[in-house]
Amino acid sequence: MRAPTLEELAPRGHDLAHDPCSVLADLRRKGPVHRVHVPGSGDVWLVVTREGVRSALTDPRLRNDIRHSATWETDGGHAVGRNMLQSDPPHHTRLRNLVAGRFTPGRIAALRPGIEAVARDLLARPPRPDTADLVSAYALPLPVTVICDLLGVPVTDRADFHTWSNELVVPTDEATAAASSAALAGYLTGLIAEKARTPDGTLLAALAADARTDAEEVLGMAFLLLVAGHETTVDLISATVHSLLTHPDQLALLRADPALTGAAIEESLRFNSPVHSGAFRFAAEPLELAGTRVAAGDAVLVSLAAASRDPLAFPDPDRFDLTRSPKGHLAFGHGIHHCLGAPLARTEAAVALRLLLDRYPGLALAADPAALTWRTSTLLRGLTALPVQLR
Template identity: 70%
Template sequence: MPAPTLEELTPDGHDFASNPYPVYAALRAKGAVHRVLVPGSGESWLVVAHDAARAALTDPRLRNDIRHSSSWRSDGGHAVGRNMLQSDPPQHTRLRRLVAAHFTAGRITALRPRIEATALELLDALPERGTADLVARYALPLPVTVICDLLEVPAADRAVFHAWADELVMPASTETATAAAASLTEYLAGLLARGREKRATGLLGDLVAASDLTSEELLGMAFLILVAGHETTVDLISGTVHALLAHPDQLALLRAEPDLTGPAVEESLRYNSPVHATAFRFAAEPLDIDGTRIQAGDSVQVSLAAASRDPLRFPDPDRFDLRRSTRAHLAFGHGPHHCLGAPLARAEAAVALRLLLRHRPALAFATDPGTLTWRSSTLLRGLAELPLRFG
């Protein structure tokens, strides 16, 4: 009997993308690991409990390189180059070390004035009274501007770049995703070539100057930084504002205690993880995950969203609570593949939230929040738009 999809496990009349957490809770009540069908990718094991997820994320027998998959025939798909998410140590270690210095706490602190200036420019363009879509007007352009600045993407190219990236992470069809991958590959190759010609400095300069990167790895690195460097932060910013508006008591608490901005971002990461699940990992040899036998070549996904709502780790997990201890939430993963850009995402979200509440203090949903569209894919989940009323 084939495994069910998560959508097939969703009760009638409910939308999985809008609220997947009851499905995860029902699965978790039956065990930490389940066989599910991932549309377009086949059957996989899904880890939904916190402790099992944390252990799986550090298990060296689970590899990110697709060549460990029993169904592997060719890399194929829509990947642009070969990046850190598709590699294991020592290749992963070498690739990560190349760019890690650009995402340290010190580097992000130095970048903070640019983040704040960008946020203020965007806020100036928002109405003091009336309605606007926070995603299109604020949550999206802020991280896009910052990450494109780091890789010297010309301002005129940023809208089309985001359209390609959006299609790859939330594909409308196989054909459109393939076309977007081809377009983005061509664009990135040109960007890197221009960086080499003009002897670029900073992050782009380090990439083009790296003598030990193959052309495929160079493309993959640029792709991962540009796409992962903004897509998830868009969802984090909009998701945090959505959660606060849906919980007026917590919004009032944050207004009274602005120092809770950082905790608000962390609770949002736990409560509505933008990275819904990890990329597929593949068993290099047989292993057990919390008593479930995984065969060599099987694919495994860790549900970061489900793990961060495990009641054994977070009491009353469906409650949005700024005073909660969010220590050990898994929104950024864990282990060797812990998100390299976590300090940047945290800084952008905290700046965006603090300045939004300061400069547009009167906020409300401009439409019934129950009608909002949540986009989801194998990996990501976030709001398509967030219409707000100002003033």
């Protein structure tokens, strides 16, 4: 008999996409680890406390390589190529070191003027009418432009790239997701070959020329950086604006003191957790996790969203508060798989927020917050659209 899904654990009529955190809080009150069913993936151990999540993310017996799964049969777990997210040391260490130097705080600081230029260009395009969808008009094109520029994806291909990427992180159905995966793999394979023939100084060209990588690794790296490099930042930007517009007292604090922009981003990361859960991990041997026995081959899923609203770490965790110190939130994960692109995401979100509020001092929601819809998957959560009045 399979375990219940989160939807089945939610109260009757509850919209889990709109409010997953209350369901996770109910589980957290009952204990740190629960057996739940993830459609398409099977039964997993779900970890919902901050300490439990931190422990799981640093336990070397929990591996990211799907070949440690009791149900593994093929390499189908590697969606496109071989990447850091689905590998363990020493392979993971080698892959991460190939690109880590491109994402240091210093390197990202050097990108800030370019990020500001992209944001200003988007804001300079007057909407008609004065009500616009902030996601499609601003929160999406900003990080897409930045990561595609960094890797070297041509402007003419970026719409297709995002369509494929979105289908992979929030699948419509299995067949469409498989077709998108194949299309993206084929496109990236061709692009990598082109960069190898005609190097242009982009990150993808550098990876293609690196003798320490093979074709599958470059493909996996390109896939991971392109998809992870924009999907989560889109959700972070839009969710931060949503939280500020639905908490006018906090928006007023930020307008009065723009130096709180960084604090607003950190609190939004804690409060909204664009990466809802970490990647699946698999027990390489029997172990005990927060008091629960986990068998070899079992899958473990850590809820970053639940961890970042654990009241033992964050008093009054369901309150959006720019004055709190959210140090220790787990929005970017923890341990060796801590998000490599965290400095880039923080910079993009801070630039996007500051320039948006400067440009539109009367920015307001143009829809009932309860009517907004959220796209969800096992890993990610974000707004499908955010109608705003630009004034």
